[in-house]
Ligand SMILES: Nc1ncnc2c1ncn2[C@@H]1O[C@H](COP(=O)(O)OP(=O)(O)OP(=O)(O)O)[C@@H](O)[C@H]1O
């Protein structure tokens with residue numbers, strides 16, 4: 001996807017947020033207001049960098065969950081991030097999405113947006129989507145309704161927009177349902193789906209918001225082998241059009257995603273221990289040591 005296309009989603013979201021603000025339902029009080037001037041900022045991917053993190057450090061009571069972590073993702077890249085329990089993988093995603101504020105370091109989205117100066121709500125509107133481990137779909141609504149709500153953008157204005165789904169949006173819904181392999185389940189309540197299907201629905205809901213960067217934390221945990229394989233296929237199909245960061249412990253899944261010499265990042269004790277093609281990092285003595293606990 002070109003930078004122009006990539007920024008189209010952000011513009012739509014900024015517009016949705018502006019509509020919500022105008023109707024008096026938007027924003028998150030003073031905190032949001034103090035960041036307001038950043039709302040008009042455009043994401044700039046012309047340098048080919050989607051995400052740039054430099055020396056991020058996060059301390060919890062003196063313990064460094066991230067310790068001068070530096071990492072960057074190219075536009076359209078699919079990057080797997082692996083590492084033992086407690087390595088800092090989830091904390092890393094928390095920093096990118098504004099859920100956790102690092103003590104020091106830099107984080108930019110594209111070459112212009114300083115993530116550390118944006119609120120969590122703002123970060124969500126500029127095109128960074130996050131998939132948590134547990135599926136969070138509206139169980140009582142159908143698959144189609146869940147997707148419709150996400151397509152409508154900001155949840156606070158969805159009731160206004162929902163009635164106006166046009167032909168292009170209907171086509172997009174159809175495309176999304178095909179992509180996440182839930183077309184035949186369109187009118188089924190989300191609560192009746194299998195665990196894997198719920199995960200795909202949530203990925204579809206994120207995609208409906210046209211994120212430029214998608215962060216997925218352990219997307220295949222609890223899935224059957226067949227569901228895991230289908231998820232790999234889905235994510236491989238998204239690479240290029242979106243930039244993806246996937247945290248996962250399932251090494252077979254990681255190997256599928258990293259095929260073709262894609263870079264894999266290994267985190268350990270809050271920093272990057274190794275980075276490179278999977279075979280290369282797996283052969284790295286230091287990586288072997290942290291995994292085997294030697
Ligand atoms: N809010 C918090 N308060 C205190 N310590 C925290 C907090 N969040 C994370 N930690 C600690 O920071 C370290 C990194 O945690 P994190 O959840 O990022 O690891 P992870 O790599 O995602 O691990 P896992 O593979 O088990 O999900 C851990 O030692 C964890 O206990």
Ligand SMILES: [Mg+2]
Nearest residue numbers: 089090091217
């Ligand atoms: Mg984690």
